[in-house]
Amino acid sequence: MNANHIKWLPVLLASTLFIGCATGPTYQESTAQMRPLAAENGRIFIYRKTSLGAAVQPEVTVDGEPVGKAKPKGYFYVDLPPGSHEISASTEAERNLKLTLDAGEEKYVRLEVKMGAFVGHVKPVLVDTAVGREEIQKMKYVGSGE
Amino acid sequence: MNRCPLVIVVAFVSACSTPTVNLSSPMSVTDSADAVFRLEENVTIKAKHAAPLTLRAGTSWRQIGTIEQGRVFDTEDQVVIVNSFDVHEAAIVTKDHYLVGYYLKVSETFVEAQAVPITLLEGE
Numbered sequence: 001m002n003a004n005h006i007k008w009l010p011v012l013l014a015s016t017l018f019i020g021c022a023t024g025p026t027y028q029e030s031t032a033q034m035r036p037l038a039a040e041n042g043r044i045f046i047y048r049k050t051s052l053g054a055a056v057q058p059e060v061t062v063d064g065e066p067v068g069k070a071k072p073k074g075y076f077y078v079d080l081p082p083g084s085h086e087i088s089a090s091t092e093a094e095r096n097l098k099l100t101l102d103a104g105e106e107k108y109v110r111l112e113v114k115m116g117a118f119v120g121h122v123k124p125v126l127v128d129t130a131v132g133r134e135e136i137q138k139m140k141y142v143g144s145g146e
Numbered sequence: 147m148n149r150c151p152l153v154i155v156v157a158f159v160s161a162c163s164t165p166t167v168n169l170s171s172p173m174s175v176t177d178s179a180d181a182v183f184r185l186e187e188n189v190t191i192k193a194k195h196a197a198p199l200t201l202r203a204g205t206s207w208r209q210i211g212t213i214e215q216g217r218v219f220d221t222e223d224q225v226v227i228v229n230s231f232d233v234h235e236a237a238i239v240t241k242d243h244y245l246v247g248y249y250l251k252v253s254e255t256f257v258e259a260q261a262v263p264i265t266l267l268e269g270e
Contacts, residue, residue, distance in 0.1 A: 084252040098252035099235040125233050128225045 021051055022074030022140035030141035034077075042082060042101035045132060046124070047075035047139045048111040053120040056113065058089045060124070070111045070122045074142035089122040097124035108132020164195045164230040166255040173211040173218060173254065183207045183219065183266035189245055191238070193259040197229040201238070201245075207266055211249075215256050216241030218249045219266065228257055240264055 024030070037043050046060060051072040059066050063085055068076040070089055080101055087097045087109055093116065097109060108129060114121045127135075189201045205223035212218065220226075220237040228234045228248050236248040239256065245264040248257040 086252075095232060097233040097235075098250070100251045123233065125229065126225050126227050126235055 021054065022071045022142045024074065024141040024143070027075065027136050027139055027141065035079075037079060037104070037106075040081065040103055041079040042103055042105040042107070043077055043079050044085070044087070044099075044101065044107045044109055045075060045077045045136055046087065046109045046111065047132075047136050048072055048113075048122075049135055049139070050113065053113040053122075056091055056120045056122060058091050058122050060111070060122075061088045062086070064088075068142060071142045073139055075136050075139035076142055087124045089124055091121055092116050092118050093121055095121050095123040097126060099126055108136065110135065163232070164193055164228055164234075164257050166250065166253065166257055167215075168255055169213055171214070173213045173249065175211045176209045181209065181268060183209075183268050186265040186267055189262055189264050191245060191248070191259045191262070193228060193230075193248065193257050195230050196257070199226065199229070201226070201264075207238075210237060213239065213249060213256060215239050215258075216246055238264075240266070 046068065048070050054072045057069050057071055060068050060070055062078055062080065067078045082101055082103045084098065084100050087099070088094050089111060099107065101107060106129065108127050108131070109124050110127050110132070112123045112125050114123050183206070185201055185203055185205045185207060188203045191199045191201065202224055205221050207219040207221045210218050210220045216239045218237050218239055226236045226238060228236050228250065234250045234252065236250050238245055239247045239249050243263060243265065244261045245259065246261050247259045250257060
């Protein structure tokens with residue numbers, strides 16, 4: 001490696017950090033287009049806060065149905081009937097979150113990247129509403145699979 | 147030999163899952179869940195293979211039912227989860243002024259925790 005290569009190394013490293021990051025409108029920009037929540041449903045916001053392990057972007061499912069992708073710094077939401085639901089993301093192993101939802105309720109699920117035996121795991125974790133509302137402000141809308 | 151990765155993953159998952167206890171009878175729901183209890187001091191719950199969880203002082207709790215292991219309390223003031231290999235939304239279980247475990251809301255099972263004293267004062 002000569003001096004010219006070394007000069008470009010920081011640029012190369014920085015660019016790899018942003019590969020696959022969400023590119024949609026910010027939460028603030030997308031709230032105007034957000035559909036109203038039907039009275040009989042609850043809403044779950046799902047977001048991935050960091051770019052750590054950006055190459056790992058598994059599909060996220062709710063009750064076995066695909067609803068979106070775990071894109072770094074991206075968010076999406078799903079409206080669901082009240083009751084029990086299971087949110088999953090799988091790479092080499094499936095990680096699940098089992099939760100309940102009431103009509104009119106909003107819940108926030110953060111997708112956390114964990115070490116795996118061969119590749120990273122993406123783990124859905126329920127967070128406090130106040131924490132979720134604050135963290136999602138910096139995310140970009142990446143749509144849902146509904 | 148080509149099953150080796152699968153075996154490793156299965157072994158990893160089973161080693162890190164929180165053990166749950168099936169209830170001999172379902173939770174009996176408390177009819178009068180109106181009474182509000184306030185948590186006097188922070189309490190940290192530790193269960194096997196799960197991340198410790200701190201319940202914050204000042205949070206409000208309502209008794210939602212009773213199971214054989216004790217009284218089941220829930221709150222809207224903070225998230226209560228059993229954060230193990232998988233994550234389960236939960237309520238807390240107390241007996242004789244000790245917090246003894248979690249009640250998993252979806253699977254309706256019990257997770258034992260290290261018993262710690264807990265003070266829930268009636269009234270907001």
